[in-house]
Structure formats: C-alpha cells, structure tokens
Amino acid sequence: MSQFKFGNRPLLRSVVKGVGSALPKRLVTNSELEKQVDTSDDWIVQRTGIRQRYLAGEGETTSTLATQAAIAALADAGMDVQDIDLVIVATSTPDYTFPATATIVQAALGITRGVAFDVQAVCSGFVFGVATADKYLTSGSHKCALVIGAETFSRILDWKDRTTCVLFGDGAGAIVLEAQEVTGTANERGVMTSHLRSDGRHRAKLFVDGGPSTTQTVGHLRMEGREVFRHAVGMVTDVIMDAFAATGTSVAELDWFVPHQANRRIIDASADKLSIAPEKVVTTVQLHGNTSAASIPLALSVAKADGRIKQGDLVMIEAMGGGFTWGSALIRW
Numbered sequence: 001m002s003q004f005k006f007g008n009r010p011l012l013r014s015v016v017k018g019v020g021s022a023l024p025k026r027l028v029t030n031s032e033l034e035k036q037v038d039t040s041d042d043w044i045v046q047r048t049g050i051r052q053r054y055l056a057g058e059g060e061t062t063s064t065l066a067t068q069a070a071i072a073a074l075a076d077a078g079m080d081v082q083d084i085d086l087v088i089v090a091t092s093t094p095d096y097t098f099p100a101t102a103t104i105v106q107a108a109l110g111i112t113r114g115v116a117f118d119v120q121a122v123c124s125g126f127v128f129g130v131a132t133a134d135k136y137l138t139s140g141s142h143k144c145a146l147v148i149g150a151e152t153f154s155r156i157l158d159w160k161d162r163t164t165c166v167l168f169g170d171g172a173g174a175i176v177l178e179a180q181e182v183t184g185t186a187n188e189r190g191v192m193t194s195h196l197r198s199d200g201r202h203r204a205k206l207f208v209d210g211g212p213s214t215t216q217t218v219g220h221l222r223m224e225g226r227e228v229f230r231h232a233v234g235m236v237t238d239v240i241m242d243a244f245a246a247t248g249t250s251v252a253e254l255d256w257f258v259p260h261q262a263n264r265r266i267i268d269a270s271a272d273k274l275s276i277a278p279e280k281v282v283t284t285v286q287l288h289g290n291t292s293a294a295s296i297p298l299a300l301s302v303a304k305a306d307g308r309i310k311q312g313d314l315v316m317i318e319a320m321g322g323g324f325t326w327g328s329a330l331i332r333w
C-alpha cells in the first residue's frame with residue numbers, strides 16, 4: 001500500500017471527474033412567502049438577489065438529496081460506485097444526530113469499502129470537504145472521493161422569523177475527485193491549493209439554538225445578518241488572495257469564480273474587491289436561495305451543465321459561514 005511508502009512517492013492531484021446535483025420537488029417563490037411572514041418580493045430581491053428556493057417535502061431528507069446528487073456526479077464522471085473509497089458529506093442538517101449522513105449515503109449507494117464521514121463547517125462545509133478529500137487523495141491513502149454538500153435548512157428555520165426564513169433553501173451537490181499523478185505545473189488538472197480558517201469567537205452571530213448536549217432539541221437557526229455581512233467580504237477575499245499567492249497564479253488567469261451563494265450583494269462586493277469581471281462570476285442564489293454547504297456544488301453543476309465551466313478552466317471556490325468558518329480552493333478543472 002502506498003500509504004506506508006513515503007520515499008519516492010508520486011506527486012498527486014485530486015482531479016474533478018464529475019459533478020451532479022439534486023433539488024427537492026417543491027419550488028417556493030418569494031410571493032408565496034409573502035403569505036407566511038411580513039415580507040415582500042421586492043425586499044428579498046433587493047437585499048439578497050433571491051427569487052425562489054426549493055424546500056424538502058415528505059420523504060426528502062439530506063441523505064436522499066445527497067444520494068441523488070452523488071449518482072448524478074458519478075454518471076457525469078462515467079464512473080461506478082465501486083470506484084469510490086472515500087465519501088465526505090458536508091452538512092449541518094444531518095438526517096440524525098448519528099450515524100454520519102455520509103454512512104447513510106454510502107449504504108444507499110451500495111459502497112461497502114473505504115471510509116465515509118461528515119464534515120461540519122456550516123456554509124463553508126463544501127470547501128472544507130474538498131480540502132479534506134484532497135489531503136486524503138494526495139497522501140496516496142485513498143484513490144477516489146465523492147464530496148457532497150447537502151442540506152435541508154428548511155427544517156431548522158424559524159418560519160415566524162422573517163429575517164432568516166426567506167434566505168435559505170434545500171438541495172445537494174456533489175463532485176467526484178480522483179487522485180492522478182502530475183508533475184506539479186499550474187496547467188495540470190486538479191485541486192491546486194486550499195485554505196481553511198475558523199474563529200469560534202464569532203459563534204453568536206450565526207448559530208442554531210439547540211443540540212443534543214445542550215437542549216436535547218434540534219433548535220432553530222439564529223443570525224445577526226448585518227454582522228455576518230460585515231465580516232464576509234474581508235474574510236473571503238483574504239483566503240482567495242492566499243490561494244493565488246500559494247499557486248503563483250493571479251486573478252487575471254481565473255476563468256470562473258464560484259462563491260458560496262448567500263447573498264448577491266456579498267458576491268458582487270467580493271468580486272469587485274478582487275477585480276473579478278462580472279461575467280466570470282457564477283451566481284445561482286436567485287434560483288436556490290442560500291443552501292449552505294450545497295450552494296457551491298449546486299452552482300458548479302449549473303455552470304458545468306450550461307457549458308460555462310470546461311476542462312482546463314481555472315475555478316476558484318470560496319465560502320464563509322457559521323463558526324465563523326471560511327475557506328477557498330483553487331481548482332484546474
């Protein structure tokens with residue numbers, strides 16, 4: 001096993017082989033929410049860019065959406081479930097307190113080898129998942145990973161709180177990553193670098209007010225939106241600059257900027273601060289709302305399917321979320 005052979009180890013990169021996504025059946029527009037809380041389509045669109053979101057119904061859970069997204073990603077990759085030896089699910093809305101949703105997905109897919117576990121970094125979860133899978137794959141210990149971001153935030157929202165319930169949606173997205181040998185140039189495919197950060201002092205600005213060890217309840221999402229907004233742009237631009245510095249690449253070489261989809265204004269302000277041209281920014285918040293860990297792979301899926309993201313493109317993903325956590329990854333697609 002290459003796991004124990006450290007001398008003359010080949011240089012490996014985690015190459016994206018496929019991407020897929022899944023959405024719940026029920027589409028909910030802003031005007032539908034007007035009937036439920038004191039809000040308006042105008043307010044939601046102007047302050048967030050969101051026009052609609054999908055909400056999970058009966059029988060739809062984080063693991064069912066994750067499994068559908070994984071099947072779509074494997075089909076896109078032209079690969080079989082038995083090729084997978086690592087399943088990482090990024091979620092803050094697991095089916096159960098335990099076992100990990102990743103093991104439920106693993107079983108649903110019929111994978112009986114390798115390892116499956118969840119990562120919990122709220123909206124940054126997918127970036128944390130990609131970074132974690134990349135460490136496994138480039139160490140040589142594992143060969144092929146499914147990294148899935150999947151959420152059913154509708155189930156932890158306070159549907160009477162207009163300041164949060166209009167913002168989020170449910171869904172899942174997945175990518176297949178495979179370890180491939182490279183010589184190490186910037187033109188070779190794969191995850192080139194990842195940069196993760198967290199600072200737990202910001203917990204009270206975005207959290208869920210329940211949990212097994214404190215209240216023995218699931219709890220509801222609570223957010224000081226303005227405070228989160230105030231920190232978001234600076235934090236994500238820092239880790240994006242770290243990614244460019246670590247790879248010797250520059251913003252001019254970037255083909256696609258695929259940020260976490262929380263708010264159109266945060267996305268535009270981040271792109272503006274980094275001088276990223278608007279036509280290079282993939283924005284799907286209008287379609288899905290904020291789907292937390294699912295938002296980036298959902299956006300990647302949309303941009304791959306409509307022909308924007310092509311093999312060889314340089315793609316920057318980034319996110320910021322509860323904790324706070326934040327991170328970036330630069331990928332040669």
Ligand code: UT7
Pocket residue numbers: 038039040043044047048123162163164166224225226227228229232262263266290292320321322
């Ligand atoms: O994904 C994890 C990270 N999360 C985020 O990135 C979210 C970051 N924050 C945001 O996106 C924005 O702060 C929000 C969209 C949450 C809010 O936008 P804002 O421009 O910061 O608005 P605000 O919180 O300052 O509220 C402005 C006004 C308030 O009324 P007053 O106090 O000025 O009279 C709110 O009560 O808008 C009111 N308001 C609403 N009005 C209609 C808040 N929610 C609503 C609503 N409909 N749904």
